[in-house]
Amino acid sequence: MSAHAPAHPRPKRWWTPTKEAAQYAPPVPLGGPYFGWPLLVLLALAALGGALIVWRFAAGLGATTALNDGYPWGLWIAFDVVTGTALACGGYAIAILCYVLNRGKYHPLVRPAILTSAFGYSIAALFVMLDVGRPWLIWKVPLFFWHWNRHSVLLEVALCIMGYAIVSWIEISPAFFERMMHSKRPTIRAVGERGLSLVQGFLLWIVALGVLLPMMHQSSLGSLLLLSGPRLDPLWNTPLLPLLFLISCVGMGFGATVLESVLSSWLLEHEPKRPMLSSLGRAMVPVVGVYLAIRIGDLVRRDQLGALFALDGASILSLVELALFVLGAGLLVTERQRADLGNLFRAAIVLLVAGALYRFDVFLVAFRPGSHWHYFPSVTEILITVGLVAAEIAGYVLLIRFFPILSAGRHAAPAR
Amino acid sequence: MLYDSTKCIGCKACMGACNAANELELDTEASGGLWHTPLDLNEHAKNIIKLYQDESTGEHAYVKRQCMHCLDPACATACMLGAYAKREHGIVTYEPDYCIGCRYCEMACPFGVPKFEWSKLAPKMVKCELCKHRIAEGKGPACCEVCPVGAVIFGQREDLLAEAHKRLEDDPERYVPKVYGEHEAGGTQVLYLAGVEFEKLGLPAYGDEPVPGTVRTVQHAIYQGFVAPVALYVGLAAAMLRNRFANEADREEHQ
Ligand code: SF4
Ligand code: SF4
Ligand code: SF4
Numbered sequence: 001m002s003a004h005a006p007a008h009p010r011p012k013r014w015w016t017p018t019k020e021a022a023q024y025a026p027p028v029p030l031g032g033p034y035f036g037w038p039l040l041v042l043l044a045l046a047a048l049g050g051a052l053i054v055w056r057f058a059a060g061l062g063a064t065t066a067l068n069d070g071y072p073w074g075l076w077i078a079f080d081v082v083t084g085t086a087l088a089c090g091g092y093a094i095a096i097l098c099y100v101l102n103r104g105k106y107h108p109l110v111r112p113a114i115l116t117s118a119f120g121y122s123i124a125a126l127f128v129m130l131d132v133g134r135p136w137l138i139w140k141v142p143l144f145f146w147h148w149n150r151h152s153v154l155l156e157v158a159l160c161i162m163g164y165a166i167v168s169w170i171e172i173s174p175a176f177f178e179r180m181m182h183s184k185r186p187t188i189r190a191v192g193e194r195g196l197s198l199v200q201g202f203l204l205w206i207v208a209l210g211v212l213l214p215m216m217h218q219s220s221l222g223s224l225l226l227l228s229g230p231r232l233d234p235l236w237n238t239p240l241l242p243l244l245f246l247i248s249c250v251g252m253g254f255g256a257t258v259l260e261s262v263l264s265s266w267l268l269e270h271e272p273k274r275p276m277l278s279s280l281g282r283a284m285v286p287v288v289g290v291y292l293a294i295r296i297g298d299l300v301r302r303d304q305l306g307a308l309f310a311l312d313g314a315s316i317l318s319l320v321e322l323a324l325f326v327l328g329a330g331l332l333v334t335e336r337q338r339a340d341l342g343n344l345f346r347a348a349i350v351l352l353v354a355g356a357l358y359r360f361d362v363f364l365v366a367f368r369p370g371s372h373w374h375y376f377p378s379v380t381e382i383l384i385t386v387g388l389v390a391a392e393i394a395g396y397v398l399l400i401r402f403f404p405i406l407s408a409g410r411h412a413a414p415a416r
Numbered sequence: 417m418l419y420d421s422t423k424c425i426g427c428k429a430c431m432g433a434c435n436a437a438n439e440l441e442l443d444t445e446a447s448g449g450l451w452h453t454p455l456d457l458n459e460h461a462k463n464i465i466k467l468y469q470d471e472s473t474g475e476h477a478y479v480k481r482q483c484m485h486c487l488d489p490a491c492a493t494a495c496m497l498g499a500y501a502k503r504e505h506g507i508v509t510y511e512p513d514y515c516i517g518c519r520y521c522e523m524a525c526p527f528g529v530p531k532f533e534w535s536k537l538a539p540k541m542v543k544c545e546l547c548k549h550r551i552a553e554g555k556g557p558a559c560c561e562v563c564p565v566g567a568v569i570f571g572q573r574e575d576l577l578a579e580a581h582k583r584l585e586d587d588p589e590r591y592v593p594k595v596y597g598e599h600e601a602g603g604t605q606v607l608y609l610a611g612v613e614f615e616k617l618g619l620p621a622y623g624d625e626p627v628p629g630t631v632r633t634v635q636h637a638i639y640q641g642f643v644a645p646v647a648l649y650v651g652l653a654a655a656m657l658r659n660r661f662a663n664e665a666d667r668e669e670h671q
Contacts, residue, residue: 060535099655100652132518132519134540151628155496208653224523230620242634367523
C-alpha cells in the first residue's frame with residue numbers, strides 16, 4: 001500500500017490550523033510491512049494475557065490475584081488505571097497546546113497523541129472491568145443516575161474515564177473516515193464521506209470535552225486517596241493531592257508524546273520533528289518546576305521535612321521521586337540539551353518514571369492498612385498487565401500503518 | 417452499641433452468635449478445620465474478639481471489632497451508587513444490587529471494616545449491619561443478646577453515651593478516661609470503654625474531623641455544584657472557536 005494523496009476535495013474542516021501548521025504534510029498511513037516478528041511477539045503476549053483474563057473470570061479474584069482485604073487495590077488500579085491514563089494524557093496535553101493555546105506548530109502531533117489516549121483509556125476501562133468484583137452490574141454506574149452518590153470521587157473518575165475513552169475515539173475517527181474515502185468500493189467511500197462531514201460538524205465540542213474530562217478526573221485520581229487520609233503516610237497525605245496529580249499528568253502527557261514521536265521516527269525511519277519536540281521539552285521545565293514547588297512547599301507547610309530526610313523506606317522513595325523530577329527537568333534546561341534527540345528521549349523517560357513512581361507511592365506505598373497486610377502483585381496480575389500493554393502497542397502500530405495518523409515532515413518512506 | 421473491654425471475658429460467644437445470625441460460614445482455616453478462628457475481620461467474620469497482651473508488663477485486654485457505624489461514614493461517601501449508605505436507625509447497611517465490587521469502601525474505611533468475598537465468583541462486601549434484620553423484628557443484635565456478662569450492650573447512642581460517662585465517673589480507676597467513638601473520626605454509633613489505651617487495642621487516635629471532611633471540602637472547592645466544570649467547558653470551547661476564526665481570517669488575508 002502506498003501513501004495516498006487526497007484525491008477528493010475535502011469536506012469543510014472543523015478546524016483551521018495556523019499557517020505554521022499548514023506547512024506540514026497531512027497525515028498518511030504508514031503502510032507495510034504489516035506483520036513483522038515484533039508484532040507477532042506482541043500478539044503472543046496479548047494472547048497469553050487474554051487466556052489469563054478468562055481464568056480470572058473462571059476462578060475469581062482471590063485465586064488469581066494477590067489482592068487482599070488490606071490491599072484491596074493493587075497493580076491493576078495503581079498502574080493500569082491510574083498511571084496508564086496519566087501516560088495517555090498526551091492527547092489531552094497536545095489538544096490544549098494546539099487548539100486552546102493555538103500553537104499550530106504542534107498540529108502534526110495531535111493524531112498520534114490522541115490515538116495513544118484512545119488506547120490508554122480503553123485499556124484502563126478494561127482493567128476496571130477486570131478489577132471489580134461484580135462487573136455484570138457495571139452498566140448501572142452510567143445509567144442509574146438517580147442512584148449517583150454525588151460525594152463519590154470514584155463515580156466521577158469512572159464516568160470521566162468511560163466518557164473520555166469514547167470521546168478520544170470520536171476525536172480520532174476522522175482518520176478512519178479519511179482512509180475509507182480512499183477505498184476502491186464506492187459504498188465505503190460514501191460512508192467515509194458521510195461520516196467525516198458528520199463528525200466535522202460537532203468535533204469542536206467533542207475536542208473541548210476531551211480537554212475537560214481528563215482535567216477533571218486526573219485531579220480526582222488524586223482526590224480518591226483523600227478518603228484514605230487517616231491511613232496514608234503523612235509524606236503523601238495532603239489536600240493538594242488532586243493538584244499534584246493534575247500537574248504531573250500534564251508532564252507525563254508531554255513526556256509520552258515526546259517518547260512516542262522519537263520512538264516512531266527511529267523505528268519507522270521517518271524524520272523526527274526535532275524543533276517541535278525541543279519546544280515541547282522547554283514547556284516541560286516550568287510544568288515540572290511548578291509541580292516541585294507545590295510538592296516541596298506542601299511538605300514544608302505540613303512540617304514534614306524531618307520525615308522527608310528520615311531516610312526510612314518512605315523517605316527514600318519520596319527523595320527518589322523528587323530527584324527524578326529534578327533530573328528530568330534538568331535535562332531540558334538549555335537550548336543545546338533540547339536540540340539533542342537522545343537527550344530529549346532520556347528526559348521524557350525520566351519524567352514518565354517520576355510521575356509513575358509518584359502514583360505508585362501514593363496508591364501502594366503511602367497506604368498503610370496495618371503491618372499484618374502485605375501485597376505484591378501475582379504473576380497473573382503482571383502477565384495480564386503485560387499482555388494488555390502489548391495488545392495496545394500492537395494495535396497502535398497496526399492503526400498507524402493502515403490509517404492516516406502520522407505526518408512526517410516529508411511523506412513517509414515508501415512501502416517496502 | 418457500647419462495648420466495655422474491662423467487662424469482656426473473651427469467651428467469643430458473640431462471634432459464634434454473629435455468624436449464626438448472619439448465616440456466615442465459619443472460618444476454620446487457622447485451626448485446621450476445628451473451630452471458627454478468623455485472624456481478622458474477613459468474609460466469614462463480621463465480628464471478632466481480639467486479645468491485646470504485653471508480655472513484659474502482663475497488661476492485657478480484649479477488644480471487639482465490627483463496623484463502628486460512623487456518624488459520617490467514609491464507606492458511604494466512597495460508594496458510587498450508594499450500596500453502602502446510612503439508613504434506618506443510622507445503621508450503615510449494604511444493598512448488593514448497587515455494589516459493583518470496586519472495593520473503594522475498603523480503601524476508605526478508617527477502621528478496616530468492609531471485607532470482600534475473595535473466594536467467590538459473585539462476591540459481595542461483608543460487614544456488620546448491626547443485625548438490621550433482627551432489629552426489624554424488634555430484637556437486639558445477636559452479639560449483644562448472647563454476651564453472658566453484658567460487655568456489649570445495645571441502645572440509643574445518647575443513652576449509651578450517658579451510661580459510658582456514668583461508668584467513667586463511678587469507677588475512674590478502672591478506665592482510660594475517654595469514651596472512644598464519642599468524637600473520633602466525627603463520632604461513631606459504636607462506643608468503647610477500655611482499661612488500656614485505645615491505640616493498643618487497634619483503635620487509632622483519630623481527630624474529631626469526620627473522615628470525608630477533607631474530600632468534601634476539596635471537591636466542593638473545585639466543583640462548586642458543577643458550575644465550575646460547565647464554565648470551564650464553555651471557556652474552552654470559546655477559546656477554540658476564537659482561535660479557529662482568527663486562523664481563518666489570517667489565512668484569507670494572505671491568500
Ligand atoms: S466503620 Fe467503616 S464500614 Fe463502618 S460505617 Fe464507619 S467507615 Fe463505614
Ligand atoms: S465495593 Fe460495593 S459497596 Fe464498596 S464502594 Fe464499591 S460499589 Fe460501594
Ligand atoms: S450487630 Fe450483628 S452483625 Fe454486627 S457484630 Fe453484632 S451480631 Fe454481628
